[in-house]
Amino acid sequence: MTSVTMAGLFTPNGELGFNATPAESLFILALLFVPALLILAIVLVILRRRRSPQVIAARTLKVHTANLSPDTDELIVIITLDQDAFKELVLIDGPRRLTSPTSRPVTFQTGVRSGVPTLDPNTGWTIPVTNETKAELRALPAQPGEYELTTMPVAIVVE
Incomplete structure (x- = not known):
């Protein structure tokens, strides 16, 4: 051969x-x-x-932080957005980036195992989304209200 x-x-x-x-x-x-x-x-x-994240243009997008307790340094990230942007966010199946001309962008990064929200001065907020967080987001009602996630120190206020 x-x-x-x-x-x-x-x-x-x-x-x-x-x-x-x-x-x-x-x-x-x-x-x-x-x-x-x-x-x-x-x-x-x-x-x-x-x-690459799907970009969602939000009419309202505000991000604040608050201490979970006066005795600890743990923070919760509070995201305020309009109902239309929230309806697109809860259908999350991949990375999503909320943008607004008046606020830093907020990126919901899927496919991670764990983590905490972080703020990068150049790219804005990054919220790690585990499979559990994704399921929790999908289960939220797409209507105005205040929702605190149990899987992540994040609260979402829908106007």
Whole structure:
């Protein structure tokens, strides 16, 4: 049994058993690798879309923090938003970013195991959303009210 080598592709009568010019050999290699590269590119585009957050433009978006107790340093993040933005938020199936011209953005980052809300001066608030938090958000009624999440130190006020 003989093995095929790269050198065999470029010989006029190589181990492949047919005459192939160097141009024909390159064409054969292109036929083999171009579909694989195309599939890889499509997969990378799909993965990138899943990670980039869906942007929700909120008419009202305010974020405040409050101490859970005067005796501790634990904070709760209070997010105030309009009902339309809240209706889109509770349908969370991937990362979502609430934006407003008058406030820092709030990104609900899905696919995490745990964490606490953080504030980055450049990107705004990041709220980690576990599967439990996602289920809790989906269970909230899409109407005005005040909702405190049990899985995360976050409260949502819907106007």
